[in-house]
Amino acid sequence: MGTDRLLNTVASLTRLMEDRAPGDDAVLDQARDLMSSLVERDDWLPDAFAQPHPEFYRQYLLYGDPLDRFSLVSFVWGPGQKTPIHDHTVWGVIAMLRGAELERHYHRTNEGMVAVGPESRLEPGEVACVSPTIGDVHQVSNAYADRVSISIHLYGGNIGRIRRAVYDPKSGEPKAFVSGYSNAVAANLWAG
Ligand code: FE
Numbered sequence: 001m002g003t004d005r006l007l008n009t010v011a012s013l014t015r016l017m018e019d020r021a022p023g024d025d026a027v028l029d030q031a032r033d034l035m036s037s038l039v040e041r042d043d044w045l046p047d048a049f050a051q052p053h054p055e056f057y058r059q060y061l062l063y064g065d066p067l068d069r070f071s072l073v074s075f076v077w078g079p080g081q082k083t084p085i086h087d088h089t090v091w092g093v094i095a096m097l098r099g100a101e102l103e104r105h106y107h108r109t110n111e112g113m114v115a116v117g118p119e120s121r122l123e124p125g126e127v128a129c130v131s132p133t134i135g136d137v138h139q140v141s142n143a144y145a146d147r148v149s150i151s152i153h154l155y156g157g158n159i160g161r162i163r164r165a166v167y168d169p170k171s172g173e174p175k176a177f178v179s180g181y182s183n184a185v186a187a188n189l190w191a192g
Contacts, residue, residue, distance in 0.1 A: 009035075035152065036127050053182075083141070084166040088155065090155050090159070091129065096123060101141060131156075
């Protein structure tokens with residue numbers, strides 16, 4: 001049944017991270033495969049973690065590793081919503097579950113933020129990665145102006161607690177932020 005898919009993924013991720021230090025990106029390929037399997041079907045995400053907000057995109061914590069080696073987040077886009085240009089400081093896997101999203105990578109220069117490559121579009125079942133090695137700075141948006149989109153994000157750390165940065169597009173000036181989580185706890189899901 002649906003919830004088993006999530007539980008099995010978390011179990012596999014925990015095994016994958018065993019004996020790894022937080023931030024070790026050698027696991028990225030395998031993590032990507034696990035996330036790809038997770039979004040093969042859209043029948044497992046509880047409604048509580050799929051609720052949009054009229055103004056802000058939501059980040060619901062689905063599971064946080066007790067040793068902060070990974071966190072799994074349901075990222076819910078309201079119609080037309082988008083992030084600022086931001087970084088993560090740890091590796092991440094973005095797995096599209098519902099709707100679609102647009103992503104553009106950037107790098108910082110003296111003349112502000114410059115786009116790297118074309119905009120890419122992520123459809124359900126597809127995955128994309130970020131990391132300080134392969135490119136960590138991007139801007140993401142809901143591809144739809146009239147419907148909700150949801151992607152499931154896996155990060156190589158406790159993303160809601162990590163101090164990272166958003167970047168001013170014109171000056172490239174970084175501003176520190178901590179994203180937090182939209183839900184206080186995800187305990188209900190794990191209570192069975
Ligand atoms: Fe991001």
